[in-house]
Amino acid sequence: MATKGNPGDNRTRGSVSMLIVASLCCFFYLLGAWQRSGSGKGDSIALEITKKAEDCSVLPNLEFESHHGETGEFDGTKFEVKEFKPCDADYIDYTPCQDQMRAMTFPRENMNYRERHCPSEKEKLHCLIPAPKGYVTPFRWPKSRDFVPYANAPHKSLTVEKAVQNWVQYEGNVFRFPGGGTQFPQGADAYIEQLASVIPINDGTVRTALDTGCGVASWGAYLFKKNVIAMSFAPRDSHEAQVQFALERGVPAVIGVLGTIKLPYPSRAFDMAHCSRCLIPWGGNDGMYMMEVDRVLRPGGYWILSGPPINWRINYQAWQRPKEELEGEQKTIEDIAKLLCWEKIHEKDEIAIWRKSINIEECNDRESRITMCESTYANDVWYKKMEACVTPYTESKSSGKVAGGDLKPFPERLNTVPPRIAGGYISGVSVESFQEDSKLWQKHVKVYKRINNILDSGRYRNIMDMNAGLGSFAASIESPKLWVMNVMPTIAERDTLGVIYERGLIGIYHDWCEAFSTYPRTYDLIHASNLFTLYKNKCNAEDILIEMDRILRPEGAVILRDHAEILNKVNITVTGMRWKTKMIDHEDGPLVPEKILLAVKQYWVTGENNSTSTRGVKTGGPAKPASAHPSRPGTAGRPVNRVGRSRAGKAEPRAGP
Ligand SMILES: *[C@@H]1O[C@H](CO)[C@@H](O)[C@H](O)[C@H]1NC(C)=O
Ligand SMILES: *[C@@H]1O[C@H](CO)[C@@H](O)[C@H](O)[C@H]1NC(C)=O
Numbered sequence: 236m237a238t239k240g241n242p243g244d245n246r247t248r249g250s251v252s253m254l255i256v257a258s259l260c261c262f263f264y265l266l267g268a269w270q271r272s273g274s275g276k277g278d279s280i281a282l283e284i285t286k287k288a289e290d291c292s293v294l295p296n297l298e299f300e301s302h303h304g305e306t307g308e309f310d311g312t313k314f315e316v317k318e319f320k321p322c323d324a325d326y327i328d329y330t331p332c333q334d335q336m337r338a339m340t341f342p343r344e345n346m347n348y349r350e351r352h353c354p355s356e357k358e359k360l361h362c363l364i365p366a367p368k369g370y371v372t373p374f375r376w377p378k379s380r381d382f383v384p385y386a387n388a389p390h391k392s393l394t395v396e397k398a399v400q401n402w403v404q405y406e407g408n409v410f411r412f413p414g415g416g417t418q419f420p421q422g423a424d425a426y427i428e429q430l431a432s433v434i435p436i437n438d439g440t441v442r443t444a445l446d447t448g449c450g451v452a453s454w455g456a457y458l459f460k461k462n463v464i465a466m467s468f469a470p471r472d473s474h475e476a477q478v479q480f481a482l483e484r485g486v487p488a489v490i491g492v493l494g495t496i497k498l499p500y501p502s503r504a505f506d507m508a509h510c511s512r513c514l515i516p517w518g519g520n521d522g523m524y525m526m527e528v529d530r531v532l533r534p535g536g537y538w539i540l541s542g543p544p545i546n547w548r549i550n551y552q553a554w555q556r557p558k559e560e561l562e563g564e565q566k567t568i569e570d571i572a573k574l575l576c577w578e579k580i581h582e583k584d585e586i587a588i589w590r591k592s593i594n595i596e597e598c599n600d601r602e603s604r605i606t607m608c609e610s611t612y613a614n615d616v617w618y619k620k621m622e623a624c625v626t627p628y629t630e631s632k633s634s635g636k637v638a639g640g641d642l643k644p645f646p647e648r649l650n651t652v653p654p655r656i657a658g659g660y661i662s663g664v665s666v667e668s669f670q671e672d673s674k675l676w677q678k679h680v681k682v683y684k685r686i687n688n689i690l691d692s693g694r695y696r697n698i699m700d701m702n703a704g705l706g707s708f709a710a711s712i713e714s715p716k717l718w719v720m721n722v723m724p725t726i727a728e729r730d731t732l733g734v735i736y737e738r739g740l741i742g743i744y745h746d747w748c749e750a751f752s753t754y755p756r757t758y759d760l761i762h763a764s765n766l767f768t769l770y771k772n773k774c775n776a777e778d779i780l781i782e783m784d785r786i787l788r789p790e791g792a793v794i795l796r797d798h799a800e801i802l803n804k805v806n807i808t809v810t811g812m813r814w815k816t817k818m819i820d821h822e823d824g825p826l827v828p829e830k831i832l833l834a835v836k837q838y839w840v841t842g843e844n845n846s847t848s849t850r851g852v853k854t855g856g857p858a859k860p861a862s863a864h865p866s867r868p869g870t871a872g873r874p875v876n877r878v879g880r881s882r883a884g885k886a887e888p889r890a891g892p
């Protein structure tokens with residue numbers, strides 16, 4: 236694109252480049268102010284950003300049309316900024332696809348009611364989810380592992396319900412997590428050491444883990460010490476906000492359940508899977524749940540089951556369960572494991588560990604004993620019914636080799652060509668294009684770090700990449716201070732989530748036309764490359780932006796990379812959502828149609844301001860959801876896990892006349 240010998244061109248480029256430099260410094264400065272304050276409390280910082288932002292003119296004269304021959308349909312000044320109102324204070328912890336009221340209209344059988352059930356188009360809210368009064372930026376890792384500000388998740392019930400089990404304690408204005416779990420009274424560290432005596436988690440061999448029914452995710456939290464990254468999930472149920480606590484602690488987690496549909500992860504992804512008293516009926520439904528774990532486990536992967544029914548001989552009385560029932564349960568599990576060709580490699584006290592065989596050789600007769608899945612494409616899992624069938628192994632190149640290919644230990648694994656690419660399983664991605672992609676993202680991330688110099692300071696711990704591609708953004712930004720949730724849109728041209736896991740990163744399938752399976756305010760930084768281009772004509776960009784606002788923390792940052800025309804529209808929408816934005820050119824110069832939009836969500840909490848206008852043009856009354864919420868008939872019969880919220884709402888009434 237760079238043309239030599241055209242003086243006119245050079246002049247244009249020169250002057251625009253100067254503007255870029257100026258704008259880079261400007262944003263840099265804003266974030267600097269942020270860093271200095273570093274107190275964890277937001278208001279003053281947001282104020283600072285708002286004030287300074289007025290002085291910054293970023294690329295004011297950039298005319299995209301003339302550079303790129305756009306249709307000219309866009310004219311930045313023509314669009315009206317539409318103000319988005321805050322939702323009612325009752326919606327502080329709103330999770331659109333895991334709404335308690337809607338859940339109750341679905342069958343309880345197989346936990347169906349705890350699975351994703353999203354609002355229909357006309358039930359969608361068009362308001363912004365407010366933060367609770369007194370909300371503060373979480374503590375930095377590793378302090379966040381042990382302390383969560385009470386104001387951020389004011390639910391005390393877990394401290395009472397799980398008091399004996401030492402999950403979480405309430406101390407003044409913080410929750411303290413002593414690192415206990417139902418199954419690890421000696422603490423998570425001791426428990427993990429016990430596992431490490433059997434499973435190679437000390438040397439990078441095992442890197443990715445799945446924690447099913449994770450509680451407050453202490454297992455995942457303490458695995459970070461071993462440089463192991465765990466994807467934890469738990470349903471949104473009567474134990475208030477387990478997953479919210481996990482994310483407040485800075486530990487990857489999503490709302491999820493083993494129910495009737497497949498898990499939103501690719502096949503042969505995880506190096507180990509774990510269940511400690513997770514209450515999943517492993518022996519039920521003809522072994523369907525164990526078969527689903529088998530699908531997502533890599534060949535040679537480990538399955539850890541601790542708690543009932545393991546060690547029933549000693550514990551049946553403590554568990555208040557009949558001996559015979561527990562014995563039967565364990566026998567069923569052992570039988571299914573055998574059918575799956577999992578080898579039991581350990582049982583001591585309440586911990587049992589199996590290992591999935593590395594290839595078909597050790598279990599070539601299983602097809603005669605067990606139903607094999609017919610699906611030709613094992614990763615087609617989004618809203619797909621789970622079945623009691625076994626996912627076949629991929630071929631191994633030669634005898635004795637791991638099916639699908641061997642992985643290097645982490646962190647070497649991060650930038651080694653993943654076997655799925657080396658083996659030609661991903662059409663359209665060659666070894667060369669993978670390496671180019673890695674290099675390109677190293678370059679992009681370098682620029683990101685320059686325009687946001689606190690990117691890897693620890694200020695942003697929970698990071699989401701909404702359109703992760705090959706995971707190269709996450710690979711380039713990798714650091715013990717942060718983790719990235721790599722999202723693979725279900726409509727992506729290529730499904731490369733398996734590649735992401737092969738690099739030792741974690742991710743999940745998701746359709747961005749719907750809400751993500753997480754609580755509000757759970758990500759510190761959201762990155763999205765070409766997401767709005769991908770979803771153009773698929774669903775409303777405004778809905779995607781409202782969802783981003785929901786999951787982003789106050790004062791969280793957003794980096795969007797997309798076509799200039801699209802980003803301009805996005806900018807106008809988010810200006811009505813109290814985001815402060817900056818537009819920045821592609822590092823290769825202003826002639827590249829791809830631009831970068833940087834945004835910071837301002838700090839605001841419920842009841843403080845009625846209007847979301849950042850310009851203070853207008854203030855309206857408190858916004859009710861745009862349409863009545865049919866599944867929410869008044870406040871009567873509010874289920875248990877809403878109580879915290881309504882209480883908070885009552886204790887802190889809105890400022891009224
Ligand atoms: C974003 O949109 C607002 C409202 O139209 C405008 O004032 C602002 O200059 C735009 N910012 C950028 C970076 O384009
Ligand atoms: C909320 O209102 C106060 C005073 O009315 C104002 O100073 C503050 O900037 C507003 N906050 C936001 C985020 O608009």
Ligand SMILES: *[C@@H]1O[C@H](CO)[C@@H](O)[C@H](O)[C@H]1NC(C)=O
Pocket residue numbers: 843844845846854855856857890891892
């Ligand atoms: C919020 O709205 C109420 C009326 O709905 C109004 O009386 C009050 O002044 C508003 N508060 C602010 C801070 O704008």
